[in-house]
Amino acid sequence: MxxxxxxxxxxxxxxxxxKQEDELVISIQIALDNHNSYGDLEESQFRNIVRVSDTTESTEVIKNFLLYQLGRDRKWGRGEDSLAFIIIRDIETKIKNIAITIAEYAKTDDPDDLKNIHLELTRRYLGYGARYLVYKRKGEI
Incomplete structure (x- = not known):
């Protein structure tokens, strides 16, 4: 090439x-608006997952960290309806499908491109979540 x-x-x-940023913002806001899916999640704990996403080249590492957090305490929720599982499902489905659409738009069939797009979308999704959680904790009336 x-x-x-x-x-x-x-x-x-x-x-x-x-072009897909609105979809990412809306998806994480929906997840965080469902307060029944998680406990007293602190901003610092959510920022930890953002840091993990910034220091890895693997969405599997991000999902693994979420499972680890889920096992530690109830702040990320419990079971299949937990915030952690909602985020994992979004990474595996919504975000993955958006990545495929972008790869098709860019006319690339390189698996590395798809992986990098998926990772970048996941990082943005989590970053928007960290911002929204601050609003949920401090700014929501």
């Missing part, structure tokens, strides 16, 4: 990601 066509592909990927 020429340098120019690689740049074009990366530009389309970034455009595709930006």
């Amino acid at each position: 020429t340098n120019f066509s690689e740049q074009q592909k990366q530009l389309k990927i970034q455009q595709g990601i930006r």
Whole structure:
């Protein structure tokens, strides 16, 4: 692939990601609005998952960390209806499907591109969640 066509592909990927940001924000807000799915989750605990996402190249590592948190205490909820499982399902379905759509838009069938798109979307989703949780804890009336 020429340098120019690689740049074009990366530009389309970034455009595709930006076009899907509303969907990511809405999805994490829906998850966090369901307060029955989690306990007294603190902002710092949610930021920990954001840090994990920023320091790995694997969505599996992120999901593993969520399961670890779920096993530690009830702040992430319990069982299949927990916030942790809702986030894992979003990563595995909603976010994965958005990543596939973006890869198709960018006309790439490179599995590394798909993995990188999926990871970037997951990072953004979690980052938007951290912001929204601050609102839920401190700004909601």
